[in-house]
Amino acid sequence: MAIRFALNERQVEWDGDPAMPLLWYLRDHAGLTGTKYGCGIGACGACTVHIDGGAQRACVMPVAGLEGKRVTTIEGVAQSDEGAAAAVREAWIELDVPQCGWCQAGQVMAAIDLLSRKPEPSDDDIASITNLCRCGTYPRIRAAIRRAAAARREGGA
């Protein structure tokens, strides 16, 4: 039986292997390669997406579990010109966060999730993000999250 869910605000259905992780569905079947593979065990967060608004690791999420859910990928938030998504994207570019960039879509998704839950994140809140970066962009990620929070505060977004 087909599995139906919303992907970036469009209804999609999947009648292939229900055990396929969302990551490979996105990359190989939905043409959405912004969600990255890094470990396949939910450790690195390069595949972070939002499911019903909360950050999840797509590499350990079988499509079977998505019936009726709302999935948003980096391509989905990239269309948003307001709110946490826009503030995070702008801060990331402004502070020149990416180095190799492979983990950054996941980092952006984790940061948007954090700011949506906690518009004024503490240092500990930021440190609770477990997405890994091999290039060591963490100091600029922290600064960009603070900047995005400040921009939303000042912009009233």
Place this chain on the structure above:
Amino acid sequence: MSTFTRRDFLVVTATAAGGLVASAYFPVRARAAATATHGSAAVLGAFVRVEPDGTVVIGARGAEIGQGVITSLPMLIAEEMDADWSRVRVEQLPLGIEASPKPPGIRPRFGAQGAGGSTNIPEAWNELRQVGAQVRWRLASAAAQRWGVKQGEIRVENGSLSVSGGRRTAHFGEVAADAAKLSPPEGELPLKPASAWRIVGKPQRTVDAGEIVTGRLRYGLDVREPGMLTAVVARCPYFGGDVASVNDAKARAIPGVRKIVRLPATPADQPLLHGLAAGVAVVADDTWTALKARDALEIEWKPGPGAKDSTAALEERCVAATKRAGAQVRNDGDVEAAQAGAKRTLDVTYVVPFLAHATMEPQNAFVKLEKDRALVIAPTQSPGQANKVVHELTGIPRLNIEVQLPRAGGGFGRRGETDAIAEATLIAKQAGAPVKLVWTREDDLRNDFYRPFGAHRMRGALAENGELASWWHTTVGTPIAWRARDMEQAPPWMGLVDEDGMPAGLVPNYRSEFTAAEFQRMRGWWRGPVHTFAAFATQSFVDEMAHLAVRDPVEFRLALLGEPRELPYDGHGAKVLDTGRLANVLRIAAEKIGWKQARPAGRGVGVAAHLVFGGYTAHAFEVSVADGALRIHRCVCAVDVGQPVNPLGLEAQILGGTLDGVSAALHQEITVKDGRIEQGNFGDYRLLAMSEAPDVEVHVVPSTLAPAGAGEMGTPTAAPALANAIFAATGKRLRRMPFAPQLRA
């Protein structure tokens, strides 16, 4: 035991250093020569296109692996052509090769395109500024002809041309078509003085960051081409082993599996395929199907020659071998006499483990083979070698093999190896379809070219006055040159012994010797290769000698460096070691961390300073350890890289390089037991997490000297500075990496 002497290898050393950068040692200058048209845009040489509206399109030649060359190299061109950087669009160039009539063969079109040894910036510094100057000459010359004035009267500024006094003006797009018909004069053109720079030396953001943060950017693993199949490989877990038997019935039964392909064991003397494991490849419609089918294969493995070996045994062998004399790499004075005659001596041993590169984007390659053409799309640091490997495996002429260079999700030396491209080519040949080869994280960590393993026995003696009288460094390690392509003639210590690094030339009695250790795993170049391997021992041991002398470790180092002067240096990336530049970064790091200030009990500060590929780095850390957990209170890094090209990118490299060093020092170690790699994923091969990563205060020495590359210089001093800080805080001297398990113990 090696009987090589060092002087025999100077020439070879230079080549082998470039061997990491396959195309880098072509003795060629990138010249803007060709005149052509590209749609309605005017093509001004090999790198620059100008659209009719004045938009300047600059080709980025270097393989981008996160080190920032997609931004910094075009900056050099844009500066000298006086482009308006806000109207420059950067496009990544593919590998550029063309037929060379004399001598007959292949030559690069764009100069060096590989990444390795931090050579991109130093090589481009004059080359690409000359390219920009040539474009500027063409534009100015075309405007002068149109307006009937002398070229000297043309002012070029920020993308526009004018005659002095502003009587006539035009933007680049208006004269570009005429400029494309002109050829610049032979020889070097004058370059702008630094005071006139608008782009170089100013912070510039990564040109494609917008595509990265929106997920639009296509990396190698994101490739999707018509008719493409996806391959994964079950590889023999034993190095040099083979497939004893395989039952693929269950795998074949999975819908979407198209082909199952055997990959034979690679003969040890076949450098083309060096490092390739024997295995079974599954070729399928998509990644998930391929992975499922791989799991369904029933394979019995035949162990290889290292099937009983372990890193624990390797460590015992290495440490034991430090008790014997090795091949002398450098020998000044008489260390035996100095050591024997001194009252205060030390004799200690450091151990550095194998490290994996763990690029966040695992190895992958897309290969499409046609009758006499091929297309390769792969993250690689060696595009020239990628082209050669496909040619050698297929017989397709090199000029018919296109190599596209997507942005790589990390490199750190791993993608200097072309094993994944070779493997994808072998599979594509048998699959009869274009193939994207995907490595999982486990594949990646278990089939790496590891940073060498080794032991450093350090012997030192103090003179009566407390000065360093003798330094005797015995290195035993697993050579990178073992089975490495293009390194047959390299000395076995290449990449393991920092031949002229501090304190060579600063101590009257100095010996460095090397013994090669056998081990059945490939070794390779890891970020700041020889320096991360060696400086942990040398910069920790300098500290130990300072404490033995009961002297301040910063003062001790400064006294050792002495008066500012240039010492001869034969290592990669520098011709001299400037003691003044090294002392300067050390002083800055010490001052910025407040070296002399009083601190709460339990806090300690440590420093380290080192020359890395032409750049000078010093780190200072302030730490404490409570309940086995390290806390880094502050981290300072001072660098002298010469003239910074892109200060924003430079800072990123130093931040990232530092944290890379901390990550490896705290957590990382690849171990082998019964011939198999024990680690498989980020659960047991830990990367530094955000919660552990300190902010890094970066201080850049202003300089007008020709720039060194900065991609590797942030890493080597992080581990010893951290170890020295931990000693200062706790009295515990860590002589082995990784640190975190020892602190918990």
